[in-house]
Amino acid sequence: MQCHAAHVAPARWAERRCARPRDCCVCARGGTLRRVEPHDLCARVTAALASRGLDLAAPLAVEDHDAAAPGLAIAPSLWGRARTLAIVVGNTRALWPRFLAAGTDGADPLDAFVERAITDAIEEATPHAGWTVRWAHHVPATVAIQRAADVAGLAYLAPSHLCVHPTYGPWIALRALIAFDLDGPPAPTPRIERPCDCARGCGDALARALDAGAPSSTAELRDRWRLWLAVRDACPVGRAHRYDDAQVRFHYTGER
Secondary structure: OOOOOOEEOOOOOOEEOOOOOOOEEEOOOOOOEEEOOHHHHHHHHHHHHHOOOOOEEEEEEHHHHHHHOHHHOOHHHOOOOOOEEEEEEEEOOOHHHHHHHHOOOOOOHHHHHHHHHHHHHHHHHOOOOOEEEEEOOOOOOOOOHHHHHHHOOOOEEOOOOOEEEOOOEOOOEEEEEEEEEEEOOOOOOOOOOOOOOOOOOOHHHHHHHHHOOOOOOHHHHHHOHHHHHHHHHHOOOOHHHOOOHHHHHHHHHOOO
16 A cells, blocks of 8 residues: 545535534544644545555645646635645555455446445544545546546556556556645655556557547447457556456456
């Protein structure tokens, strides 16, 4: 796991606005107000997420996401801070057994599981802090989740359009961006060095997938899923952390 440093549910994100003074929460030991330290909050949230299989997380300032993706700027709708704390959340294959144990019923069971897990983790770790979540799976998009992972130094956004983690390679999924009513990192996080060379790794596989043309429907995309799986498989980074076949088929085809 990486960590550097009244409840409503609108249509595209979960949110809670804190009624208490800025930067304060209730101390569990005495019920008194104390200042919330962003580093401590990050550590608590990270641990709560990891216990639910969401084992990748890294902090950033919302404003750094906005600079990288101005068309999906988030900060103007938040608390008016100069730099606002956020955590980008993802997972390795560690999420899969927890998801299976929870059940796979429903139209979008994994998305529903992720929303419950992340919301529960935040509530557990920050019972009195103001926060809002933008989900990576919502359409139309409300967050540039790959840009967020890149500027947070969590994973490198490669020319293959995959985010590549230095350990897990492309075998990760990005789930959400959580923003908190707290000051974020004072300066942008250094991005990770490029962990791979697409020209020598996935370049040929990417070219074959692109040559097939842009899919015009979800059904067409699923018909071509092996072409896009080949792009991931060609990456030399993180091969030991590849999803198992059942997880691969679920992610690419929805097959359960």
